[in-house]
Amino acid sequence: MSLLSLRGVTGGYGAGQVLHGIDIDVDEGEVAVILGANGAGKTTTLRAISGSLKQVDGEISFDGRNLRRVAPHQVARLGISHVPQGRGTFTDLTVDENLRLGAVTRSDPGVAGDLARFYEMFPRLAERRDQAAGSMSGGEQQMLAIARALMARPRLLLLDEPSLGLAPLITRDVFERLGELNRSEGLTMLIVEQNATLALGIAHRGYLLETGSIVAGGPASELAADEGVRKAYLGF
Amino acid sequence: MQLFLNQLFNGIEMGAVYAAVALALVLVFRTTGLFNFAQGEMAMLSTFVTWQIAQAAPILVAIIAGMALSFVGGALVERTLIRPMEQKGNPLGTVIITIGLFIALNALCQLIWPPSRAQSEPFSMPRPWPTRGTIEIAGAQLKWFTVWLVAILLLECLALYVLLQRTKLGLSLRALSSNQESSRLVGINVGTMLMVGWGLAAAVGSLAGALLASRSNQFDVSLMQFILAYAFAAAALGGMDSPLGAVIAGFIVGIAEAMAVTYVDAVEGIPIVVPLLLIFFVLLLRPEGMFGRKVVQRV
Numbered sequence: 001m002s003l004l005s006l007r008g009v010t011g012g013y014g015a016g017q018v019l020h021g022i023d024i025d026v027d028e029g030e031v032a033v034i035l036g037a038n039g040a041g042k043t044t045t046l047r048a049i050s051g052s053l054k055q056v057d058g059e060i061s062f063d064g065r066n067l068r069r070v071a072p073h074q075v076a077r078l079g080i081s082h083v084p085q086g087r088g089t090f091t092d093l094t095v096d097e098n099l100r101l102g103a104v105t106r107s108d109p110g111v112a113g114d115l116a117r118f119y120e121m122f123p124r125l126a127e128r129r130d131q132a133a134g135s136m137s138g139g140e141q142q143m144l145a146i147a148r149a150l151m152a153r154p155r156l157l158l159l160d161e162p163s164l165g166l167a168p169l170i171t172r173d174v175f176e177r178l179g180e181l182n183r184s185e186g187l188t189m190l191i192v193e194q195n196a197t198l199a200l201g202i203a204h205r206g207y208l209l210e211t212g213s214i215v216a217g218g219p220a221s222e223l224a225a226d227e228g229v230r231k232a233y234l235g236f
Numbered sequence: 237m238q239l240f241l242n243q244l245f246n247g248i249e250m251g252a253v254y255a256a257v258a259l260a261l262v263l264v265f266r267t268t269g270l271f272n273f274a275q276g277e278m279a280m281l282s283t284f285v286t287w288q289i290a291q292a293a294p295i296l297v298a299i300i301a302g303m304a305l306s307f308v309g310g311a312l313v314e315r316t317l318i319r320p321m322e323q324k325g326n327p328l329g330t331v332i333i334t335i336g337l338f339i340a341l342n343a344l345c346q347l348i349w350p351p352s353r354a355q356s357e358p359f360s361m362p363r364p365w366p367t368r369g370t371i372e373i374a375g376a377q378l379k380w381f382t383v384w385l386v387a388i389l390l391l392e393c394l395a396l397y398v399l400l401q402r403t404k405l406g407l408s409l410r411a412l413s414s415n416q417e418s419s420r421l422v423g424i425n426v427g428t429m430l431m432v433g434w435g436l437a438a439a440v441g442s443l444a445g446a447l448l449a450s451r452s453n454q455f456d457v458s459l460m461q462f463i464l465a466y467a468f469a470a471a472a473l474g475g476m477d478s479p480l481g482a483v484i485a486g487f488i489v490g491i492a493e494a495m496a497v498t499y500v501d502a503v504e505g506i507p508i509v510v511p512l513l514l515i516f517f518v519l520l521l522r523p524e525g526m527f528g529r530k531v532v533q534r535v
Contacts, residue, residue: 050421076423088418090411101411104404105423152422 001064003028003188004049004156009058011048018044020212021058026156026205029186031178033199033220035233036209042192043085045209046158049190050082051075062156077105081149085160089141091134095125098133098144102151111151118147139170146177150187159191163198171195175202196233200224208233241376243494249382249451250466251490252389256444257460257467258474258482259393260437265476266413267433268318270330274337276460276467278313279441281341282306283459284349286446287361295362299446303439310438311431313337319430345457358454361446385447392443393483396436400479409433413477462508466493469511472518475528485526489514 002025012018018041026032036042047053049060051072060067067075076082081102090098099118103111119126122143128136133144142162149157162178163171179202181187193199200206206223208216216223223229257276264272272278286302293301317337321330349359365384370377400406411419412429420426448463449455470489474481493510496503503509518525 052417052420071425072420073423073425076421082421084417084421088415088421090414090418092414093410097407097410100407101419101422101424104408104411148422 002026004062004190005059006045006049007059007061009045009048009056009060011044011053011056011058013044013055018212019048019056022209022212022214024190024207024214024217026188026190028155028188029182030204031182031189031191031202032205032207033203034190034192034207034209035194035196035199035223035229036192037194039211040209041212042209043160044212046082046084046160046190046192049075050080050158052082076152079152079155080158081152081154081156082158083145083149083160083162085164087138087141087145089133089145092132094130095133095136095144096129098148099125099151102148103153105152110153114151114153118150122147138165139167139174142166142170142174143177146174150181155188157187157189159189159193161192161194163193163195171198175199178202194233196224196229238375239498241374241378243498244491245376245378245382247491247494248487249379249385249490250493251487252386253444253448253463253486254466254470254489255483255486256389256392256440256447257463258470258486259396259479260441260444261467261471262474262477262479262482263396263433263437263440265471266479267409267430268314268322268330269413270327270334271468272437273331273334273464274313274341275437275441276464277338277341277345278306278310278438279445280457280460281345282309282438282442283361283445283449283455284345284359286442287359287449287455288349290362295364295450299364299443302446303442306438306442307435309435311435313438314431314434315427318434319427342457349457351456354454354456359449359456360454361449363450364447381451385451388447389444390483392440393479396440396479399436405432465508465515466490466511469514469518472515473525475525478525478527481525481527 004026006022006024009022010017010019022045034042034045044053048056049067051067051070056068062078062080065078090101099115103114119129124140125144125147133141136144162174166174175198178189182189182202191199200220200223203220206217206220207214208223208229216226216229257279260275261272264275282302285305286298289301290298317333318330321333367381369380400410408424408429409432411424412426416426445459449459466489470486471482473488474485489511492514493507496510497507
């Protein structure tokens with residue numbers, strides 16, 4: 001059984017329906033990617049999962065538990081870390097405080113150890129630990145957002161356009177880190193992304209979202225080979 | 237010199253009260269992002285409640301019980317009056333609710349504790365510490381009462397500082413004022429934290445009210461009416477979202493007022509112009525105040 005599964009999920013804002021019945025599965029230990037153009041409903045899908053979307057219907061289950069109508073802070077406590085679009089940095093708090101907030105729901109003694117581990121993994125964050133997080137570059141803030149999400153020891157990481165606003169080289173670095181995290185720690189991820197080449201490069205499974213419906217889905221390699229996907233999203 | 241020092245001591249004494257009420261305003265502003273115009277009247281109600289408890293219990297017990305009840309009351313105000321309007325996305329409506337609450341609480345106090353009663357039996361707050369004696373400094377008199385008042389309010393500020401800066405609860409409260417959406421996503425129960433913020437503010441106001449009331453022989457429902465203007469001036473000068481700024485600015489406002497009424501003939505008898513002018517100039521020249529947040533963001 002999948003760790004996360006969406007069945008016939010619909011939802012939107014006010015009178016506007018954005019999602020028209022979405023089916024998505026993410027297995028434990030796997031990286032899944034949702035590709036799609038602006039306005040296709042990628043962000044809305046993630047918001048539906050993390051409980052931030054108010055108008056949502058259909059079935060969302062995580063580890064066999066129904067997530068519909070569960071408040072965002074409770075979804076987070078169940079083990080889903082959501083890095084929102086624009087990274088959701090606590091800009092006027094320090095880097096260190098941002099990381100500690102990632103673990104704010106934890107009371108186990110492992111927090112200090114994890115903090116040290118992520119400082120080692122992201123040395124730039126260690127250099128800036130007492131600096132206001134908002135003063136860092138976009139790439140550094142993206143690393144911080146990922147590290148903050150990991151501080152919760154999530155079972156599922158939701159990432160909303162990690163490449164947004166980043167230079168190509170830095171975007172590549174971010175995706176390399178994500179691929180590494182999945183390989184070395186078996187971290188399960190659902191990534192929403194416009195940069196199809198990089199995203200499919202680390203993914204096991206891919207979905208193509210168009211105007212609120214999944215139009216293609218399957219193993220990432222198959223999706224990357226698909227003629228339509230290649231033309232529309234890979235540019236060759 | 238003697239006059240100067242005496243006025244300085246007066247200024248510091250009132251400054252400590254302004255600092256405490258400004259701190260309450262800042263706590264609410266940081267969590268909910270709005271000015272609570274009823275903050276002063278909430279503190280006034282707390283003062284009457286404390287007074288009522290003090291009729292049957294030692295004053296220290298009454299003050300602590302008053303603070304605890306105010307915490308609960310503040311949290312309830314957030315939950316029942318403020319949040320429903322906030323959820324409608326109407327910030328102006330929320331401000332108007334706090335103004336309505338200002339009037340309602342004032343009327344409620346007059347109903348429960350009629351001002352007419354004060355003629356036969358004045359509302360007199362017992363002092364929580366020995367009040368006799370003064371220290372003489374260069375011919376000026378520093379009252380022990382002032383020393384205690386300032387010490388206790390500073391201790392309260394210190395306790396709040398430790399709470400905000402050194403505890404997980406404080407970190408969550410600060411996260412809330414930084415980014416509500418992300419606070420939810422890291423698992424913070426935003427609703428609970430909003431109630432805690434309002435509760436803390438009400439408790440801080442309660443202590444300030446009780447101490448202010450014990451300063452003179454009797455108090456009435458106008459206890460906080462002018463204080464609110466001074467506290468607003470202090471909060472604005474300190475930077476609306478900086479607790480440290482509110483405290484420092486509270487003392488500045490207190491001292492400025494004491495000096496102005498002594499040395500500036502124009503404000504004689506109308507000291508209220510001092511905070512109003514301060515608010516005016518701060519908003520005009522430096523809207524973020526001394527310690528306010530100037531958001532630095534790079535993308």
